[in-house]
Amino acid sequence: MSNDAMGTAEAVIPITTLAERWLALDRDDATRKEISDLLEAKDQDALESRLGTRISFGTAGLRASMKAGFAHMNSLTVLQASHGLADYLLATETAPAEGKPHSIVLGYDARHNSQRFARLAAAAFLCKGIKVLWFGQLVHTPMVPFAIRHYGATAGVMVTASHNPKQDNGYKVYWSSGSQIIPPHDAGIAKAIEAVGEIETWDESVVDGHENVERIFAEATRAYLGALRELVWPLPSVEQVIPITYTPLHGVGLPFLRQIAHDMWFRGSNLRVVASQAQPDPDFPTVPFPNPEEAGALNEAIKDAEKNGISIVIANDPDADRFKAAERQPGGAWLHISGNEMGILLASHVFDTYTGNRSRMTMLATTVSSRMLSAMAAAEDFHFEETLTGFKWLGNVGQRLQAEGKEVVFAFEEAIGYMFPSVVWDKDGVAAAAVFLSAMQRWRKQGLTAKGKLEKLYEKYGYFADANTYLVSPSPAVTGKVFERIRTLDHGSSPQSVGSRTVERWRDLTLGSDSGTADGKPTLPVDASAQMLTCELEDVVFTCRGSGTEPKIKLYIEAKGRSRVEAAELAKDVLADLMREWFPGEFGLKAAGT
Incomplete structure (x- = not known):
């Protein structure tokens, strides 16, 4: 039995002792009962799987299924993570000027327990003297890194498991840069979590009236939408708009997508939303797996589009940090645009509409993504950089390059993630949707579909x-x-x-x-x-x-x-x-x- 939090290989702790420790720490009646029932049933295997190891804290924070036990997402492990994060932050980060407290942006999506976990995390931060910048309602993940930079916060947490199955949840951590944490922060926070003892408070209601809580949803959303408008400026005219079908896949993307789409004249019959998937639903009842990359995930949207004579379908995953599109071809078949294909389409649009100094222009992709962006950079003489997998690297490497005098304008990874640094230093499915819709208007003026634009790019840069x-x-x-x-x-x-x-x-x-x-x-x-x-x-x-x-x-x-x-x-x-x-x-x- 491995026990990074509860013991070592040299001093293995009996599973019954770990169960007793859990029951001594946990104040959630539901998860206490889970462990009590397993103890009573003497189910050693189940107790071992739940208590024998701690849920690992990595560069994406925490992510696991929701059950009782140190190995899963639950109220206790969220509180321990929050106390550890707070302790690490207070020990390593210089206090803000003028005696102001550190601040943490805190958001949550529509998954089971997301709101409760966020409220408990807020209680932990507040008891440590950290100010909480609180959305207080459902947001898509990019709102957290956006708000960190907008308000100059020290860190941010988003409670989400992105496109994982419905039984999962997660705890995603960003640093003051607005990018996901990378070493050494991940290891430092993990060590601080291991050192957490008693939880100081389980009172999630403190976030409702605490003097150190600032509600930011309305103002942050206005600022975010303003950044999106600048990203796709100039906005198309109503005559340029073609109808689209959109699905948020039972997630939280619709309010944000609808607002920027409205500004781009995608309104009324020009923006159809898949009714069966429009509202947040943590059970994801119409899809076997809530990831728009998965086969069948866009079936409902395509059915709606065909019924209404629409040729473009767009989708976000449940926390709307990823983006997917499909285009109906003349014969009736649908082209599901892959992450690599969309990456090069968006990159070409960014390049074609860029008005700055191209000697500074920089784009990035991860090592598992298409080399076609590298080929484009070589042909067009702008800077390209390869990173390790994940937007934690795209964001942090991009900011380093920016500090060195480059202008990072775009980055992508093949897993349908796209970054526009003028908005956030992380993937953003709503921003990607807005840029794609803007690009479609340009291509339409040129007599091109998305597939037609792809073919032009292949002819120019090579077939990948x-x-x-x-x-x-x-x-x-x-x-x-x-x-x-x-x-x-x-x-x-x-x-x-x-x-x-x-x-x-x-x-x-x-x-x-x-x-x-x-x-x-x-x-x-x-x-x-x-x-x-x-x-x-x-x-x-x-x-x-x-x-x-x-x-x-x-x-x-x-x-x-x-x-x-x-x-x-x-x-x-x-x-x-x-x-x-x-x-x-x-x-x-x-x-x-x-």
């Missing part, structure tokens, strides 16, 4: 296609063994070929090696706790990494060819080679969809 997928791993230990085997495939050293293709560059961000640099060391950060390998072949680049939040090995494969078909075939060929050579059946890995 991906074959991304994932494998479900039985355990983290198995994942480690798989990557250990890969690193020794060629007589004890890393592979020199994949199928018939020679490995031209090998980068290992776990062990810290890179055959493509002069000193053999990667330019990107190395993390021994995370598995990530990247290979460059003659015509294909791919990355294999272990997921930090799911029991998966993710594969990102992209090829460049003389045509779309050729590029797709190249990517599929390498995927087949990898499945045969790198991931044999003996490890019990399951391919996506099996």
Whole structure:
């Protein structure tokens, strides 16, 4: 039994002792009963899974299913995280000028327990003397990083699990920069959480009338919408507008999307909202999985669009930090625009409408995203930067470049996330929707659809296609063994070929090696706790990494060819080679969809 919070490998604490400790700390009747019932039933396995390890605090904060126990999201673990965050902040951050208190922006979405968890977090911050900038009603995730910078707050917390299943919730932490935390803050906060003892207050009502609470929803929303208007200025005229169908997938995006869409003349019959998915519903009753990337997630929206003769469907995930679109083709089929395709479409629009100094212009993408943005940057002579996966890196690296004199105008990741730094230094699904709608008006004037614009971009910068997928791993230990085997495939050293293709560059961000640099060391950060390998072949680049939040090995494969078909075939060929050579059946890995 591993116990980072409750004990060590040298002094293992009996599970009944951990259960008693839980009951001594927890004041939530529902979760106390869960542990009491398991104790009475002597269900050792269930107690071990719930209490034997603490929910990990990483660069995205906390995320897990909602149950009793140190390993899950519940009132006690949220309070412990909040006390730890407050203690770390007070110990490491310089106090604001003029004797003012530190402040934390606090938001929540419509998931089960989100409001309660946010109110408990507020109570913890207030008892530590920290001012709470309180939305007090449902917001989409980008409102928190926006408000941090708008109000000059020290940090921010958003209670959400984004597009995870309905049983999950999360606790997402941002720093004063308005970007998600990166090392060393994540490790420092985790250590502070482990040191938390008794919880000082469980009274969530203190947020309602406390002198150190400032309600910010109305003013922050006005400022946010103002930033969106500047992002898409000049606004299209009513004559340019084409009707669209929108779904927030039972999430919180509709009020924000509707307001900016109204300003862009998407009103009345020009903006149809999928009625069955319009209102926030934490049970997500019409979709098996509330992620617009998943197959079938847009079915309701497409049905509504076809019924009303509409050719464009747009969607946000439940906390509206991601964006997805689909376009009906002349034959009636729907093109589901991938994250990489949308990334290059939005980048091209940003480039075409940019009026600043192009010698400073900068765009970013993560290492698992399309290299097409890099090709565009080389052709158009603007700066491109590659980062590690996740918007914590896109945001923080982008701000470093900004401080060095660059002007960061756009960043994206293939998992349908898009960042517009003039609004937030994080992904924003509402901002992405607004930019896409603005771009559609421009392309329409040029006689182009989204697909037609994509084809023009492929003709100019090269044809790129991906074959991304994932494998479900039985355990983290198995994942480690798989990557250990890969690193020794060629007589004890890393592979020199994949199928018939020679490995031209090998980068290992776990062990810290890179055959493509002069000193053999990667330019990107190395993390021994995370598995990530990247290979460059003659015509294909791919990355294999272990997921930090799911029991998966993710594969990102992209090829460049003389045509779309050729590029797709190249990517599929390498995927087949990898499945045969790198991931044999003996490890019990399951391919996506099996």
